[in-house]
Amino acid sequence: MKSIKTxxxxxxxxxxxxxxxxxxxxxxxxxxxxxRTTPEISPLIVRLQNEIKAVVGExxxxxxPEESLLVNDFDLERAQSNxxxxxxxxxxxxxxxxxxxxxxxxPLAVHQxxxxxFGAINRDVQQLxxxxxxxxxxxxxxxxxxxxxxxxxxxxxxxxxxxxxxIAVDAAVAEILPxxxxxxxxxxxxxxxxxxxxxxxxxxxxxxxxxxxxxYMAGGFFMGAEQKKRLIQVLLERKLPSFTVNGPADVxxxxxxxxxxxxxxxxxxxRIALNIEAYVTGTPMAELPIYIDYNPRLTINxxxxxxxxxxxxxxxxxxxxxxxxxxxxxxxxxxxxxTVINQALEQNLSIQAxxxxxxxxxxxxxxxxxxxxxxxxASGTASYVDxxxxxxxxxxxxxxxxxxxxxxxxTVFSESANANIAIQKKLQKAQQEDFNASQLDLIxxxxxxxxxxxxxxxxxxxxxxxxxxTKRNLEISEQNFEAGQSGKSDMLRFRSxxxxxxxxxxEAINQLEQGFLFLNQVLNNPTNYEIDVADVELNEGIFEEYxxxxxxxxxxxxxxxxxxxxxxxxxxxxxxxxxxxxxxxLEAADRNIRLNGYGRFLPTLALQGQYSSTFNRSxxxxxxxxxxxxxxxxxxxxxxxxxSIPIINQNLNNINRQTALxxxxxxxxxxxxxxxxxxxxxxxxxxNLVNQMSNIQLSKISEETAAEALELTRASYSEGAVNIVQLxxxxxxxxDAQLARTxxxxxxxxNALQLERFMGYYFLLNTEQKNDEFRQRFFxxxxxxx
Numbered sequence: 001m002k003s004i005k006t007x008x009x010x011x012x013x014x015x016x017x018x019x020x021x022x023x024x025x026x027x028x029x030x031x032x033x034x035x036r037t038t039p040e041i042s043p044l045i046v047r048l049q050n051e052i053k054a055v056v057g058e059x060x061x062x063x064x065p066e067e068s069l070l071v072n073d074f075d076l077e078r079a080q081s082n083x084x085x086x087x088x089x090x091x092x093x094x095x096x097x098x099x100x101x102x103x104x105x106x107p108l109a110v111h112q113x114x115x116x117x118f119g120a121i122n123r124d125v126q127q128l129x130x131x132x133x134x135x136x137x138x139x140x141x142x143x144x145x146x147x148x149x150x151x152x153x154x155x156x157x158x159x160x161x162x163x164x165x166x167i168a169v170d171a172a173v174a175e176i177l178p179x180x181x182x183x184x185x186x187x188x189x190x191x192x193x194x195x196x197x198x199x200x201x202x203x204x205x206x207x208x209x210x211x212x213x214x215x216y217m218a219g220g221f222f223m224g225a226e227q228k229k230r231l232i233q234v235l236l237e238r239k240l241p242s243f244t245v246n247g248p249a250d251v252x253x254x255x256x257x258x259x260x261x262x263x264x265x266x267x268x269x270x271r272i273a274l275n276i277e278a279y280v281t282g283t284p285m286a287e288l289p290i291y292i293d294y295n296p297r298l299t300i301n302x303x304x305x306x307x308x309x310x311x312x313x314x315x316x317x318x319x320x321x322x323x324x325x326x327x328x329x330x331x332x333x334x335x336x337x338x339t340v341i342n343q344a345l346e347q348n349l350s351i352q353a354x355x356x357x358x359x360x361x362x363x364x365x366x367x368x369x370x371x372x373x374x375x376x377x378a379s380g381t382a383s384y385v386d387x388x389x390x391x392x393x394x395x396x397x398x399x400x401x402x403x404x405x406x407x408x409x410x411t412v413f414s415e416s417a418n419a420n421i422a423i424q425k426k427l428q429k430a431q432q433e434d435f436n437a438s439q440l441d442l443i444x445x446x447x448x449x450x451x452x453x454x455x456x457x458x459x460x461x462x463x464x465x466x467x468x469x470t471k472r473n474l475e476i477s478e479q480n481f482e483a484g485q486s487g488k489s490d491m492l493r494f495r496s497x498x499x500x501x502x503x504x505x506x507e508a509i510n511q512l513e514q515g516f517l518f519l520n521q522v523l524n525n526p527t528n529y530e531i532d533v534a535d536v537e538l539n540e541g542i543f544e545e546y547x548x549x550x551x552x553x554x555x556x557x558x559x560x561x562x563x564x565x566x567x568x569x570x571x572x573x574x575x576x577x578x579x580x581x582x583x584x585x586l587e588a589a590d591r592n593i594r595l596n597g598y599g600r601f602l603p604t605l606a607l608q609g610q611y612s613s614t615f616n617r618s619x620x621x622x623x624x625x626x627x628x629x630x631x632x633x634x635x636x637x638x639x640x641x642x643x644s645i646p647i648i649n650q651n652l653n654n655i656n657r658q659t660a661l662x663x664x665x666x667x668x669x670x671x672x673x674x675x676x677x678x679x680x681x682x683x684x685x686x687x688n689l690v691n692q693m694s695n696i697q698l699s700k701i702s703e704e705t706a707a708e709a710l711e712l713t714r715a716s717y718s719e720g721a722v723n724i725v726q727l728x729x730x731x732x733x734x735x736d737a738q739l740a741r742t743x744x745x746x747x748x749x750x751n752a753l754q755l756e757r758f759m760g761y762y763f764l765l766n767t768e769q770k771n772d773e774f775r776q777r778f779f780x781x782x783x784x785x786x
Contacts, residue, residue: 026060026061026280027060027061027063028060028061028062028063028092028276028280029063029064029065029068029090029091029092029093030052030062030063030064030068030091030092030093030094030095030276031068031069031070031086031089031093031094031095032045032064032068032069032070032095032097033070033072033079033082033083033086033094033095033096033097033098033101034069034070034071034072034097034101035071035072035073035074035079035097035098035099035100035222036071036072036073036074036098036222037071037222038222038223038224039224039225040224041222044265045069047269048269048272049062049064051269051270051272051273052272052273052276054273055270055273055274055276055277056273056276056277056280059277059281060280062276065091068089068091070082070085070086072098072100072101074100074170074172074173075100076100076103076104076176079100079101079103079104080104082101083096083101083104083105086113087112087113091113092113092114093113093114093116093276093279094113094115094116095115095116095118095272096115096116096117096118097118099173099176099177100172100176101117102117103176105117105140106142108140110138111137111138111140112139113139114139114140114279114285115139115140115141115285116141116142116143116275116276116285117140117141117142117143118143118268118272132290133289133290133291134286134287134288134289134290135285135286135288135290136286137285137286138284138285139286140285140286141275141285141286141288141290142290143268143271143272143275143290143291143292149182149183149186149218150186151259151296152243152245152259153165153186153187153190153216153243154190155243155257155259156214156216156241156243156257157190159241159243159256159257159310160213160214160256160310162192162213162214163192163193163213164192164193164194164195164211164212164213164214165187165192165193165194165195165212165214165215165216166194166195166197166205166208166209166212166214166215166216167179167183167194167195167196167197167215167216167218168197168199168205168215168216168217168218168219168220169196169197169198169199169218169219170198170199170200170219170220171198171199171200171204172200173219174196174198179196179218183196195208195211195212197209201227202223202227202228202230205231206230206231206234209234209238212240213240213241214240214241214242214243215235215240215241215243216242216243217242217244217245217246217250217255218245219245220244220246221245225253228250228253229253229254232253232254232255233254235254235308236254236304236307236308239307239309240308241256241257241308241310242255242256242257242304243255243256243257243258243259244258245258245260246260247260247265248260248261248299248321248323251299251300251301251304251323252301252323254301254303254304255301255304256300256301256304256308256310257299257300258298258299259296259297259298259299260296260297260299261296261297261299261321267292268292271292275288275289297319297320297321297471298319298320299320299321299322299323300312300320300321300322300323301322301323301324302323302324303324304324321464321467321468321471322464322467322505332529332530332531333529333531333532334531334533334534335450335519335523335531335532335533335534336533336534337450337536337764338764340447340449340450340519340522340523340533341443341446341447341764343523343524344442344443344445344446344522344523344524345439345442345443347523347524348446348522348523348524349524350438350442351435351438351442354434354435354438355435357431357434357435358431358432358435360431361427361428361431361432362428364424364427364428365421365424365425365428368417368420368421368423368424369421371417371420371421372411372414372417374408374409374410375408375409375410376406376407376408376409377406377407377409378404378406378407379404379405379407380402380403380404381402381403381404382402383400383402384399384400385397385398385399385400385401385621386399387399387619387620387621388620389621390619390620390621390622391620391621392621393621394621394624394625395617395621395622395623395624395625395632396621396632397621398617398618398619398620398621398622399618399619399620399621399622400616400617400618400619400622401614401616401617401618401622402616403612404612404613405610405611405612405613406610406611407608407609408607408608408609408610409607409608410606410607410608411604411605411606412605412606412607413602413603413604413605414604414605414606415595415599415600415602415604416599419591419592419594419595419599422588422591423588423591423592426584426585426588426591427584427585427588429580429584430580430581430582430584430585430588433577433578433580433581433584434577434578434581436577436580437577437578437581440577440757440760440762441757443753443757443762443765444753444754444756444757445522446519446522446523447750447753448750448753449515449518449519449522450519450533451746451749451750452515452518453512453515453516453519453533454533454535454536454746455742455743455746456508456512456514456515457512457533458743458746459508459511459512459739459742459743460505460508460509460511460512462735462738462739462742463501463504463505463508464505465738466501466504466505466731466735466738467498467501467505469731469734470494470497470498470501470731471498473494473497473714473717473727473731474491474494474495474497474498476714476717477490477491477493477494477717477724478491479718480717480718480720485719485720486720486724489724490724493724493728497728516531519531519533536745536746536749537745550775551689551752555690555693556690556693560782561686563781563785564686564778565682565686566781566785567777567781567782568682568686568758568759569678569679569682569683570781571759571761571777572678572679572681572682572758572759572760573675573678575759575760575761576674576760577760579671579674579675579678582670582671585667586664586667586668586671589660589663589664589667590664592656592660593657593660593661593664595656596653596654596656596657596660600646600649600653601645601646602645603643603644603645604643604644604645605641605642606641606642606643607639607640607641607642608639608640608641608642609637609638609639609640610637610638610639611635611636611637612635612636612637612638613635614632614634614635615634678758681758682755682758682759685751685754685758686755688751688754688755689748689751689752689755692744692747692748692751693748695740695744695747695748696744696745696748699740699741699744700741700744702737702740702741703734703737703740703741705737706730706733706734706736706737706738707734707737709730709733709734710730710731710733710734713726713727713730714727761774
């Protein structure tokens with residue numbers, strides 16, 4: 001019995017010990033071989049290490065000893081030494097990056113330690129066997145990317161149609177790879193010449209750009225950020241198109257394009273991590289998959305494209321990602337809102353034409369006033385008379401004679417002239433008020449054009465991001481289809497969505513260009529003048545100074561809102577140039593009524609004078625016969641005065657008076673209608689502002705909620721928990737929420753300026769003192785309501 005108990009205890013101990021051994025995780029030390037490291041590369045290495053640890057998880061403990069991260073700095077001997085050091089050390093797995101490490105490891109027939117080689121070189125010059133799906137070599141696997149120089153160059157040719165291409169390659173890499181043989185063939189097929197630019201620093205590239213019309217960065221992965229920045233600046237200044245093998249990060253910084261997708265690096269890191277996980281869980285290196293099939297995706301920097309004058313081909317848009325701020329990098333002038341308004345008031349053609357109407361009305365006053373200016377007329381005559389008749393005229397009518405006279409007419413008093421002067425003055429003031437109304441309209445129109453450009457810029461950026469989101473959702477649907485979680489219809493639906501969203505993006509880009517075109521028209525700029533507009537914030541810049549938050553607070557208070565509306569209507573009636581114009585027109589009508597009433601019986605008084613002179617008399621009858629006793633007067637003058645009173649003028653005075661009365665009634669009706677319109681417009685303007693106020697608050701919440709809902713729905717869709725309709729609804733909701741959120745402030749400011757137009761008073765264009773007086777008037781008005 002005792003032996004049985006002892007045996008059971010022994011079994012229990014063995015089981016416990018075995019369980020403890022089973023629960024203890026294996027530890028794998030990973031050595032890393034690099035060609036070079038930089039401040040930009042170091043974070044990527046850390047990111048890769050974290051990815052490996054996360055994927056392997058509980059299967060094993062992964063350790064990256066600091067002393068096992070070795071860099072050869074583009075030195076083959078050091079690369080060999082680094083590899084030997086890891087072989088001799090305690091590294092369990094070797095990760096090898098780069099061309100030089102590839103030169104050392106690829107030729108080996110026997111690998112003493114499990115080794116993963118990756119990130120070596122472009123597949124066009126890859127020395128490894130690309131026909132296999134696995135390496136088939138004990139303790140060795142490698143990862144092959146689908147990228148190639150040929151595909152890059154073909155796409156770059158489509159974009160820029162280069163003729164003399166510069167190809168930049170790290171000098172150390174160019175020494176050990178047969179690049180010339182590769183590029184000779186590939187550039188010949190593209191019917192283009194090229195120059196191989198080997199470099200150790202960015203200065204080597206810049207010094208060799210002369211004679212090239214484009215640059216292909218076939219290297220530079222280890223180039224520092226500041227050096228790339230210098231190179232990009234030179235390329236922009238010389239308007240040289242550029243293409244890079246180093247991915248969208250470089251395109252974000254200013255290179256024109258790349259064929260590498262943003263997610264390629266993540267996919268690469270994930271594959272390395274999965275290979276290590278497979279190895280530590282028992283899969284031999286020789287059986288691990290070696291090929292990574294990337295989906296090539298063209299990425300273009302919109303701003304760089306504009307800056308260097310390379311148009312984006314619409315045939316490529318369906319497979320293109322865009323980066324950039326969609327600001328006009330070619331702009332010869334960047335406008336803020338006040339600059340737009342001031343230039344429009346000075347240079348807009350419509351306002352200039354309206355000013356001419358005021359000038360013409362001023363001329364009408366001068367014309368009416370001129371009726372009281374003297375009229376002086378000079379005339380001359382030359383006469384020939386039948387000699388027989390002249391002979392018997394006793395010198396009064398000679399055969400030949402020349403004479404001249406000067407006549408003066410001066411109106412002293414005329415009721416019709418007085419009335420015309422008064423009427424023209426009133427009409428000129430009415431025309432001036434119409435011009436003032438046109439200025440107020442132009443201020444709003446120019447501000448509206450300005451904000452519409454900002455809205456178009458924001459919408460374009462949102463549509464670009466939506467295309468990118470659709471692309472990622474398409475990738476999820478393709479993965480689900482391959483995994484059997486969804487049907488092909490989902491994938492086809494997202495492809496359709498991709499096409500539609502891309503078209504919407506194209507329309508948004510063109511709408512932005514149309515916005516710039518219209519703004520140029522408002523500003524009287526040439527239609528091809530390159531401009532941009534500065535963004536605005538509600539509580540920043542000029543809008544901070546004019547305290548729109550105060551308006552926000554007044555409208556948000558229900559007890560103050562109605563008195564404030566009444567006050568705004570009162571101010572609008574006082575300021576409205578349209579009402580003032582009608583007032584002057586009414587005064588002109590009254591004056592016309594008085595003229596055709598009792599005024600018609602007032603006399604018209606005028607003075608006349610004339611001086612005459614006979615210059616010459618000759619021929620028959622040119623002298624007075626002797627004995628008649630009188631002589632001829634050659635120079636004489638006359639003067640007189642006249643007075644006239646109309647008695648009956650074909651009843652025109654009564655008809656004119658009745659016409660003037662009808663016109664006055666019409667003006668009164670228009671005035672009442674205008675006052676009603678002002679009241680309605682002010683109230684509608686206030687209601688629109690209240691709507692936009694709530695939109696500012698709620699759209700922010702809506703966007704945050706829609707973004708979170710989209711992420712949850714995408715995660716659920718990727719797991720097959722929701723269908724495509726739910727994902728599309730979530731994406732569309734997020735799109736609408738983004739548009740509403742982005743445009744909320746712009747729409748609030750547009751509606752605020754529209755309300756100010758109805759009031760005839762723009763806070764932005766008045767001094768702080770005037771705005772304080774406006775506030776004081778409101779408080780005084782508020783006191784009268786209590």
